[in-house]
Amino acid sequence: RVSSDGKPEKFQPPPKPVIIDKQKQREERRFLSPEFIPPRGRTDPLKFYIERKDMIQRRKVFNIPEFYVGSVLAVTTADPYANEKASRFVGICIQRGGKGLGATFVLRNVIEDQGVEMCYELYNPRIQAIEVLKLEKRLDDNLMYLQDALPEYSTFDVNMKPVSHLSHEEVPVNKLQVRMKPKPWSKRWERPKYNIKGIKFDLPEKKMKEAQKWSQPWLEFDMLREYDTSKIEDKIWKEVSEGL
Amino acid sequence: MMPIWTKSGKKHAVTLLKVQDCHVLRYISKEESGGKTSKLLVGGKNASPFFKSESAMEIFKEAGVPRKQKVTTFNVTDDAIIKPGTPLYAAHFRPGQFVDVTAKTIGKGFQGVMKRWGFKGQPASHGQTKTHRRPGAISTNKAAKVYRGKKMPGKMGNIYRTSFGLKVWRINTKHDIIYVNGSVPGHTNCLVKVKDSKLPTYKDCNKNPPFPTYFADGDEKLPEDLYDEEIFQFTDPSVTY
Numbered sequence: 001r002v003s004s005d006g007k008p009e010k011f012q013p014p015p016k017p018v019i020i021d022k023q024k025q026r027e028e029r030r031f032l033s034p035e036f037i038p039p040r041g042r043t044d045p046l047k048f049y050i051e052r053k054d055m056i057q058r059r060k061v062f063n064i065p066e067f068y069v070g071s072v073l074a075v076t077t078a079d080p081y082a083n084e085k086a087s088r089f090v091g092i093c094i095q096r097g098g099k100g101l102g103a104t105f106v107l108r109n110v111i112e113d114q115g116v117e118m119c120y121e122l123y124n125p126r127i128q129a130i131e132v133l134k135l136e137k138r139l140d141d142n143l144m145y146l147q148d149a150l151p152e153y154s155t156f157d158v159n160m161k162p163v164s165h166l167s168h169e170e171v172p173v174n175k176l177q178v179r180m181k182p183k184p185w186s187k188r189w190e191r192p193k194y195n196i197k198g199i200k201f202d203l204p205e206k207k208m209k210e211a212q213k214w215s216q217p218w219l220e221f222d223m224l225r226e227y228d229t230s231k232i233e234d235k236i237w238k239e240v241s242e243g244l
Numbered sequence: 245m246m247p248i249w250t251k252s253g254k255k256h257a258v259t260l261l262k263v264q265d266c267h268v269l270r271y272i273s274k275e276e277s278g279g280k281t282s283k284l285l286v287g288g289k290n291a292s293p294f295f296k297s298e299s300a301m302e303i304f305k306e307a308g309v310p311r312k313q314k315v316t317t318f319n320v321t322d323d324a325i326i327k328p329g330t331p332l333y334a335a336h337f338r339p340g341q342f343v344d345v346t347a348k349t350i351g352k353g354f355q356g357v358m359k360r361w362g363f364k365g366q367p368a369s370h371g372q373t374k375t376h377r378r379p380g381a382i383s384t385n386k387a388a389k390v391y392r393g394k395k396m397p398g399k400m401g402n403i404y405r406t407s408f409g410l411k412v413w414r415i416n417t418k419h420d421i422i423y424v425n426g427s428v429p430g431h432t433n434c435l436v437k438v439k440d441s442k443l444p445t446y447k448d449c450n451k452n453p454p455f456p457t458y459f460a461d462g463d464e465k466l467p468e469d470l471y472d473e474e475i476f477q478f479t480d481p482s483v484t485y
Contacts, residue, residue: 043432046419047260051246057478078253080485102247125476125483126253 029170031066034096035103035122036236040227051100052236056243058123064130069093070138070174072156073107075120076128086128089118090158094143108146110155115147134163137173139197148185149178149199192216248413248423249476253483258413259428261345261436263420265290266332267309271325272317281319284326287312288435314435324456334420335458337438339472341412342446343422346437347430351402361395405429409443415470 036055038048058064067073072092079087091107094117098104103122108115120127133156146154153176165171177200180189189196190203192215201208219225248258269285277283285303291313293301304311307328337343357363357379365377379397383390407428414423422438430436440450458464471477 041432044262046262047246050260050416050419050421054478061479062482078482078484085485100246121247121255123247123478124253124255125249125478125480128482128484 030237030241032233032237032240033064033066033103033122035099036240037099037229037233039099048100052239053243054101055123056240059244062127064122065132067093067105067130067132067135068137068171069096069141069143071132071136072134072160073105074129074131074133074160075107075118077120077124078126078128088158089116090133090156090160091116091118092143092146092154092156094146108143108154109158110151111158113151115151115154117147131162132165133160135165135171137171139173139175140195142194143198144187145180145185145189145194145196145199146178148187148189149180153178245427246423249483250474251476251483252474253476253485256413256425257427258423258425261422261424261428261438263332263334263336263422264288265310265312267307267312268326268328268330268332269303269307269309269312269315270328274322279319281321282325283317284320286316286318286332288314288316316437318439326456330457331460333417333458333460334415334422335417335466335470336454337412337415337422338450338453339412339414339470339475340449340451341453342441342443342449343410343412343424344406344408344439344441344443345410345424345428346404346406346439347428347434349401349403349405349429350431352400354398355400356397357395360397360400363395409441409446411472413472413475416468417466417470418468 036052038045070093072090074088074090076086076088078085089107089109091109093105094108095106096103097106098121101123104119105122106117106119108117110116176198178198179200179202183203187194188211189199190201190208190211192212245257245259248256250256265288267287269287272283272285274280274282287304287307287309289312290310293304293311296311301311303315309329352359356377358365358377363379366372366375366380368376379395382394382396407426410428411425412422413425415421416423424438428436454464458466476483
């Protein structure tokens with residue numbers, strides 16, 4: 001080949017092939033359910049160890065899938081008063097609370113123009129099945145503000161088909177900014193205490209500045225509030241993966 | 245405290261109590277103690293021997309046991325006497341039994357009359373002058389005195405209290421843990437005394453308990469976990485109706 005100058009072009013080696021080792025990616029992405037991490041306190045670690053044994057035992061018999069706040073789940077519970085002795089509820093997970101065997105998650109849906117929130121316990125033996133219809137994360141850990149958002153953001157089809165998600169890919173983060181109903185809200189979501197990133201605030205600048213008056217910028221530097229869970233998580237991850 | 249589910253799907257809250265190094269320390273006969281029944285002194289958690297006088301350490305030396313943090317007495321019938329020095333385990337109790345638990349309640353310090361005795365206090369507004377949490381009147385005019393035991397502010401908590409009639413749901417023989425229904429007085433990791441229930445409804449509830457106690461070096465080999473019949477064990481599949 002001849003370049004525009006007229007001199008012969010320097011030899012360009014071909015681009016090196018990039019090898020994506022999918023097995024390594026799968027190992028790197030590990031998910032430890034948040035209820036396994038013990039809270040900070042003066043309780044004997046033996047109590048958490050025994051609780052974890054029970055939790056692992058339950059997970060061996062009944063599969064609790066990986067899910068985050070913001071994913072859409074369908075839960076079938078055994079109900080003595082229902083027609084087929086089982087009731088199914090579909091909704092978006094807005095909150096995951098509790099530690100140990102009492103861990104709960106709250107699902108929200110709007111059924112026939114009525115908002116419904118159901119709080120389920122993860123380890124309740126009456127739960128027959130938990131299916132993840134759509135696995136995704138949101139910008140916040142707590143989506144309680146959906147109660148004050150427009151109902152279209154909380155409606156999910158009860159007969160929704162599960163959206164497939166490959167196990168080695170990273171969990172997609174939905175950067176949706178939700179539009180709210182006019183004020184008053186159940187909580188003042190614009191305040192920095194809630195640290196919400198997923199709302200499109202249409203409030204005037206003055207109100208947003210006034211809300212910043214309640215900010216506590218020293219909180220992130222408070223050393224007594226630090227709780228480093230990395231080593232605890234490693235130990236618990238080893239225990240859990242050996243058990244399952 | 246932990247949740248526990250029954251086979252019908254109901255949830256109960258349960259407190260975990262650990263039996264930590266319990267030994268029988270001394271036997272006091274009926275005549276010696278002067279009561280109606282003979283007594284057994286039982287010691288709890290192991291503690292350091294350096295902070296007590298020699299005379300206090302005599303009991304532990306006789307029994308051949310390290311110094312215990314807490315020593316309690318149990319009134320015992322003559323056929324249930326145990327030799328001093330025998331260790332006591334959680335398997336002494338069986339699931340389905342009913343139990344009374346005694347402990348020192350959480351100390352709240354000097355407290356006012358509203359928190360200590362549940363008085364209603366006075367309204368926050370409508371002209372009240374410096375009176376919102378006070379006891380108000382303490383006696384009548386005719387009495388001309390204040391009765392003994394009048395409820396007034398004072399130190400609250402840090403006294404022995406008992407919860408009666410608690411059901412034992414599960415026993416872990418490996419770690420010596422008793423799962424007892426409901427809540428128990430005292431803070432987390434405090435020392436607690438567990439006795440068979442004295443309530444008349446549960447008099448005939450103990451079906452063949454280990455008598456006088458469960459001996460670890462005996463012939464009986466217990467499984468690691470003992471469950472009550474109604475408990476949902478996590479090895480079973482989900483509950484259906």
